Amino acid sequence: MKILDWYILKRYLITFLMMLLLFIPIAITVDLAEKVGKMLEHNAPFGEVSTYYLNFTVYFANLLFPLFLFLSVIWFTSKLANNTEIVAFLSSGVSFSRFLRPYLIGASIVAIFALVLGMYLAPIASKGFNEFKFKYLKKNKQVQKTxxxxxxxxxxxxxxxxxxxxxxxxxxxxxxxxxxxxxxxxxxxxxxxxxxxxxxxxxxxxxxxxxxxxxxxxxxxxxxxxxxxxxxxxxxTPVEYAAETKSYGELLDFIAAEKRRGSPNIGRYEVVLQKKWSLPVSIFILTIIAVAVSSVKRRGGMGVNLAFGIAIAMVYVFLDKIFGVMAEQANFPPLIAVWFPNFIFGILAIYLLQNAKR
Structure with a gap:
């Protein structure tokens, strides 16, 4: 791997890590400010609160992994463009596809980590997160079908x-x-x-x-x-969030058993299953979109790229939520519901990439 690859890959991973370290404490602070009253009212022990926020960190990071990555790639690639570093790279004879290679290597590293997190670590965190929530924060809420x-x-x-x-x-x-x-x-x-x-x-x-x-x-x-x-x-008394708390192998067995039992929540369970695979794929798609959008130096500078990136991120989240709810509440196929946003944004990534190459 050449100096250019190491330079971009290092910036890719460090910026993503810094984005996580910046937003997760903010998310914890906002969540704590909102829920501290209920925690005190229900006498939640400090040890359980600490464990809750450890689980919250993993749960929150797994949920918004691609979006953090998307914004971090736009951020540091825009800085490269504003400093005319990208122009220098491409002027030296490096093709845009070759320039994109360290980004895809970084996306592969993050995608593997996201896959392991979603398959095995996030279910453990989700169990602790939901158990605390329904024990101390939503005592009167129904967590089970009764x-x-x-x-x-x-x-x-x-x-x-x-x-x-x-x-x-x-x-x-x-x-x-x-x-x-x-x-x-x-x-x-x-x-x-x-x-x-x-x-x-x-x-x-x-x-x-x-x-x-x-x-x-x-x-x-x-x-x-x-x-x-x-x-x-x-x-x-089937628990509504049961699928979120199971590792990949356990989830496959759980869904098979629930299908035999005629459970009405199969759509919800299969959405959880499909998202374990769709999230790592979305990392590649959003990385390509972010590079294509922010690799050109614009008159408005980094702010224009970030605004455009935030708009794309909001549309992605909107589509993901809408189709997820359709699969859970209606008879919409979970496979299509989960993968449709990736399909639409995959087409967008190809279009933007072709324009960026020109």
């Missing part, structure tokens, strides 16, 4: 509760159905179901079991009974 929970547990078993109270670990109007093939073998009803933590069983009140064998129906009734079922307590 009304009309209907789920397929495996190929043969289905459960339903009209309502479930996570704190009491009890639900109302419970139904359990067991099939073999397309034939219903038995069905259990109960007015109330409560989880017994000591032996991982469930206590059913006003228990009724209807069994079907060779066309003959048998009925069994009991006032109270303890039964062990082939499902976990979490199956009755």
């Amino acid at each position: 009304q009309n929970v209907y789920r397929q547990i495996n190929d043969n078993d289905y459960i339903y509760v009209s309502s479930f109270t996570p704190k009491r670990k009890s639900g109302m109007n419970f139904t359990y159905e067991h099939f073999e093939g397309n034939e219903l073998k038995y069905k259990i009803f109960a007015d109330n179901i409560r989880y017994i933590e000591e032996d991982s069983s469930y206590k059913l009140t006003t228990y009724v079991k209807r069994s079907f064998e060779n066309g003959v129906e048998t009925l069994e009734k009991k006032r109270n009974i303890n039964i062990k079922f082939p499902f976990e307590l979490e199956d009755l």
